[in-house]
Amino acid sequence: MNDFQKELCANLRKFCLESIEPHMEHDDAEGKFRMDIFKGLGDYGVTGVTLPEEYGGAGLTYLDNCYVLEEIAKVSVPYAVTVSVSAMVQSILNEYGNQAQKEKYLPALTSGAEIGSFALSESHAGSDASSLKTTAKKVEGGYMLNGTKMWITSGGLAKTYIVMARTGGEGSKGVSAFIVRDGAKGFTFGKAEKKMGWKTSPTRELVFENCFVATEDMLLEEGKGFAVAMGGLDRGRVSIAAIGVGCAQRSLDEAVKYSLTREQFKQPIFDFQGLQFMLADMALEVMSSRLMVLSAAQFIDDKKTNSKLCSMAKLKATDAAMKVSTDAVQVLGGVGFTSEYPVERFMRDAKGLQIVEGTNQIQRVVIARHLRKEYEQHA
Structure with missing residues (x-):
C-alpha cells in the first residue's frame, strides 16, 4: 500500500466509523438503508473510484477500489455491496456504452446521487444465467420487455438498471443488454426478500410488463448482452x-x-x-x-x-x-x-x-x- 492509499483508507475509515457505524445495529434490525450515507460516500469520492474524471469519477485504479471496498466492509458489508454493484454498472456503461449513454447516465452514478443495479438472475436462471426467460421483442423505435428478475441488489433503490433480456434464440447468444430507468412505464417492483443478512441492502424482484426501452438504450447490439x-x-x-x-x-x-x-x-x-x-x-x-x-x-x-x-x-x-x-x-x-x-x-x-x-x-x-x-x- 502506497502513501496515497494509506491516506485514502485512513480518511475513509474515519468517515465510516463516524457516519455509518453508529447506525448499524439499529438499521440492521429495522432493515433500513440511508441514502444520505451513500451520498456521503459519494461526496467523499468513493462511489466512482475507477471511472474517468470526465464522467465525475476519481480516475483511480482498481487496486485502489479494492482497498476502498475493504475499508467500507469493515463497518458495513451491505453498504460496501451497494457501492460495489453500482460501480459494476458504471464499469459496464464505461466499457460497453456509447458516448451518449456515458454522458447521460454516468455522472449521477459516479457522484453517488444515484445508485445503479445489475439485473441478470431469474427464478430459473441463477447459476445457469444464460437460460434466462425475460424477453425483449423488437417494436418500432425500440424493444418491449416482459419478464421478472429476482434477487436484485438495490432493487427499488437504484435509478439505473442494466437488464439482460432475450432478443433471440436459446443460449447466451440470444441475450441482449438494456439500460432501464426507474419509473419507466411497465417497470415495477415485486416482493422485497427477507434475508438472513445484508439487512440494510434491499433485494427485490423487478417486473417488466410491456416495458418499452428505446433502441438507444441497448448496450452494443443484439446478442451481445451475455x-x-x-x-x-x-x-x-x-x-x-x-x-x-x-x-x-x-x-x-x-x-x-x-x-x-x-x-x-x-x-x-x-x-x-x-x-x-x-x-x-x-x-x-x-x-x-x-x-x-x-x-x-x-x-x-x-x-x-x-x-x-x-x-x-x-x-x-x-x-x-x-x-x-x-x-x-x-x-x-x-x-x-x-x-x-x-x-x-x-x-x-x-x-x-x-x-x-x-x-x-x-x-x-x-x-x-x-x-x-x-x-x-x-x-
Whole structure:
C-alpha cells in the first residue's frame, strides 16, 4: 500500500466509523438503508473510484477500489455491496456504452446521487444465467420487455438498471443488454426478500410488463448482452472478494480485542494457546485472501483480466469471510451470539458473499474449466 492509499483508507475509515457505524445495529434490525450515507460516500469520492474524471469519477485504479471496498466492509458489508454493484454498472456503461449513454447516465452514478443495479438472475436462471426467460421483442423505435428478475441488489433503490433480456434464440447468444430507468412505464417492483443478512441492502424482484426501452438504450447490439454481463462479473467478483476481506478483517479485530480483555481463570483468554492457534489461523485466512484479491486487481489494472484468478479470489476471500466471522462468534462465546457485538452480523453478512456474483460452487467450476483449457493448450 502506497502513501496515497494509506491516506485514502485512513480518511475513509474515519468517515465510516463516524457516519455509518453508529447506525448499524439499529438499521440492521429495522432493515433500513440511508441514502444520505451513500451520498456521503459519494461526496467523499468513493462511489466512482475507477471511472474517468470526465464522467465525475476519481480516475483511480482498481487496486485502489479494492482497498476502498475493504475499508467500507469493515463497518458495513451491505453498504460496501451497494457501492460495489453500482460501480459494476458504471464499469459496464464505461466499457460497453456509447458516448451518449456515458454522458447521460454516468455522472449521477459516479457522484453517488444515484445508485445503479445489475439485473441478470431469474427464478430459473441463477447459476445457469444464460437460460434466462425475460424477453425483449423488437417494436418500432425500440424493444418491449416482459419478464421478472429476482434477487436484485438495490432493487427499488437504484435509478439505473442494466437488464439482460432475450432478443433471440436459446443460449447466451440470444441475450441482449438494456439500460432501464426507474419509473419507466411497465417497470415495477415485486416482493422485497427477507434475508438472513445484508439487512440494510434491499433485494427485490423487478417486473417488466410491456416495458418499452428505446433502441438507444441497448448496450452494443443484439446478442451481445451475455458478453457484457460476463465482462462485468469478472470485476464484480473481485469487488465482492475485497468486501470479504473487509468482513474477515473486522471479525478478526473484534475477536482479538475481546480475547485480550475477557478474563477466565484469572487471565485473559488470549493467553490460552488453543485460542492463539485459532486466532493465528484466522489471521492467515485474512492475509492470504487479501493478497489474492490484490493480485487479481493488479491484473485488471494491467488490462490482463484473468477470469480464473477473479474466481479464485472470490472463492477464497468469501469462504475466508464465512470461516473467520464464524470463528469470531465462537471466540466471543455467548455474547458473540447476540447483537451486543457485531460479529454475529458479520457472520450473517458473510454468507451472502458466498452466494452472489456466482456461487462459490460455480467459481470452482469456472476454475476447473480454465485448468482443463490450460492443460489442453500445452499438451
